[in-house]
Amino acid sequence: MSTTSIIQQAINQGKGILRLAPNWVPRSFCIPGRRIKLHPDDYYALGGERGGIDERWFASTTPADNGPLTSPNEGLSFVVLENGGRVGKALLRDAVAELKGALIGDKLWKEYGSWPMYSKFFDNQEPLPHHIHHDDEHAALVGQKGKPEAYYFPTQVNNHGGDFPFTFFGFEPGTTKDQVRACLANFDKGDNKITALSRAYRLQPGTGWNVPAGVLHAPGSLCTYEPQRASDVFAMYQSVIMNRRVVPTELLWKDCPADRKGDVDYLVEVIDWERNVDPEFVKNNFMKPMPVLPFAQTEPEGYRDEWICYRSDAFSAKQLTVLPGKTVTIRDSGAYGLICMQGHGTLGVWPIESPAIIRYGQLTHDEYFVGEQAAKEGVKIVNESMSDPLVMLKHFGPGQICC
Numbered sequence: 017m018s019t020t021s022i023i024q025q026a027i028n029q030g031k032g033i034l035r036l037a038p039n040w041v042p043r044s045f046c047i048p049g050r051r052i053k054l055h056p057d058d059y060y061a062l063g064g065e066r067g068g069i070d071e072r073w074f075a076s077t078t079p080a081d082n083g084p085l086t087s088p089n090e091g092l093s094f095v096v097l098e099n100g101g102r103v104g105k106a107l108l109r110d111a112v113a114e115l116k117g118a119l120i121g122d123k124l125w126k127e128y129g130s131w132p133m134y135s136k137f138f139d140n141q142e143p144l145p146h147h148i149h150h151d152d153e154h155a156a157l158v159g160q161k162g163k164p165e166a167y168y169f170p171t172q173v174n175n176h177g178g179d180f181p182f183t184f185f186g187f188e189p190g191t192t193k194d195q196v197r198a199c200l201a202n203f204d205k206g207d208n209k210i211t212a213l214s215r216a217y218r219l220q221p222g223t224g225w226n227v228p229a230g231v232l233h234a235p236g237s238l239c240t241y242e243p244q245r246a247s248d249v250f251a252m253y254q255s256v257i258m259n260r261r262v263v264p265t266e267l268l269w270k271d272c273p274a275d276r277k278g279d280v281d282y283l284v285e286v287i288d289w290e291r292n293v294d295p296e297f298v299k300n301n302f303m304k305p306m307p308v309l310p311f312a313q314t315e316p317e318g319y320r321d322e323w324i325c326y327r328s329d330a331f332s333a334k335q336l337t338v339l340p341g342k343t344v345t346i347r348d349s350g351a352y353g354l355i356c357m358q359g360h361g362t363l364g365v366w367p368i369e370s371p372a373i374i375r376y377g378q379l380t381h382d383e384y385f386v387g388e389q390a391a392k393e394g395v396k397i398v399n400e401s402m403s404d405p406l407v408m409l410k411h412f413g414p415g416q417i418c419c
Contacts, residue, residue: 022106023114026097032390033364034111034119036353036383037094038374041071041080041136045252045263049139051173051239058376062087069376075353075385075411076134077109081248091248093134096379108385120351121388124413132246133331135353135411137173139239143180145254145263146210146234149227150271154286155249157273165244166303166325167235168224168333170409172357172370178237179258183225184214185233185301186292193284200253200280203268207256217298224303226327230288241355243411245330253283303327305335318342318399324409332416338399338406347394348386350416356382359406361399364390368397368406 026034040054044067048059052072059068066085073080073091080091095111097104108131117125124132138144149163156162167183187196191213199210211234217225219238227233232253252267269277276282294300305322307314314320318339325333338344338361360369367381374380386395399406 017104019106019110020114022097022104023095023111025099026095026106026111027115027119027387029097029099029365030384031365032387033366033395034108034385034387035096035098035366035381036075036108036385037096037105037379038383039073039076039091039093040069040376041073041091042066042069042082043071044082045261045267046070046144047141049141049178049237049239051175052137052139053173053371053374055373055375061376070139072137074135074355074383075108075131076136077107077112077131078134078246078248095385098379103379115387118389119387120413123415124351130246131413133243133411133413134246135241135243135333135355135409137239137241138235139173140235140237141178142258142261143183143237144235145252145257146184146214146232147250147252147254148232148286149229149247150249150251150286151229151288155247155271158249158271160249160271161245161247162229163245163247163249164229164328164330165227165242166224166328166331166333167227168241168303168324168409169219169221169238170241170357171221172407173239174221177219181219181236181238182216183219183234183236184211184216185225185227185297186215186231186294187213188215189293189295191293193289196287197280197284200268200283203255204265207259208254210254222305224324226301226303226325228288228291228328230286231291232287241333241409243325243331243333251283251286301327308334315339317344319344319346321346330414332412334410334412336408336410338397340399340404341402343396343398345394345396348391348410348412348416350412351386351388351391352410352412352416353385354383354408354410357407357409359399359401359404361397361401361406363397364395368408
């Protein structure tokens with residue numbers, strides 16, 4: 017069956033809603049926190065050399081950049097067509113290219129010619145290194161796009177906090193560029209102690225943070241839902257984590273132009289200095305869920321709808337809760353991807369459920385992509401449990417946030 021045929025049949029089968037396959041991504045420099053429902057035997061399904069699987073990517077048309085061992089289509093989401101026991105798959109990237117504005121909306125297609133964001137779980141036992149995602153100007157030097165992102169810590173996948181549930185952001189106000197430059201120059205000399213110049217914040221399940229491009233961050237060990245722009249550009253600025261894990265030097269110079277490699281001054285240039293030393297960093301970047309409408313208005317109708325990521329103009333995200341036994345029709349102004357976190361029921365013509373455990377390569381009914389027309393017309397959702405809420409996280413492209 018051709019890719020075009022699969023895509024057309026899939027969009028018709030789902031009446032504007034595409035079913036997606038789980039999309040697992042390993043990171044060689046990370047230790048999985050084992051909270052993303054992958055079977056315990058499968059966290060190293062790709063082999064020890066690739067590292068543990070600590071990420072699941074959602075609605076992704078962005079390939080993962082994992083070095084020379086990266087497998088074909090790693091990081092890319094697949095549309096699933098299952099009919100009469102036969103399974104066909106096609107890349108979501110190809111579905112967007114085939115359906116264009118009919119899937120993601122004419123506005124996004126005309127402006128970007130692609131689905132311009134994706135989301136993921138990253139799930140680590142230890143914190144990640146203090147690292148940076150380049151802004152548009154510096155990312156363009158290596159043929160990429162800048163990468164703002166945001167964090168939300170779902171309660172359903174944070175039964176434990178890992179080894180260090182605190183995240184370092186930026187630098188302590190008053191830090192100088194010379195101090196940072198000295199840390200970067202000492203990257204190969206053991207622990208460069210760059211987080212000694214930073215400030216750590218305790219992470220709270222049910223809340224989140226905005227992380228603009230150019231801001232240093234060392235994500236803590238909560239399992240994190242992370243909407244972001246469609247890019248995988250980054251550089252690691254911390255050399256040793258938890259006094260026991262060494263960061264390879266090549267990751268310091270990742271996504272650095274060839275003619276600037278070895279130039280520590282360039283690494284400093286990438287930093288958005290004002291945002292990194294912002295004395296009101298919490299006020300400007302911390303996010304508590306914000307109801308789309310007052311709960312007093314929506315709960316009698318059977319649901320709660322909350323913005324959970326709302327400080328970026330590159331993407332946004334919601335948490336939708338359908339109360340036990342309720343049927344609702346939810347309308348949104350644009351296309352979105354979603355992942356079911358809790359409960360079971362139906363989503364349009366599809367079953368939807370949050371599995372307890374997933375084998376590597378197994379198909380599920382917990383992830384979908386809702387086209388713009390279906391979103392605007394409204395998606396009928398039924399919570400078939402009489403006791404368990406049906407909870408899903410929804411990730412949107414640019415221009416969907418309410419305020």
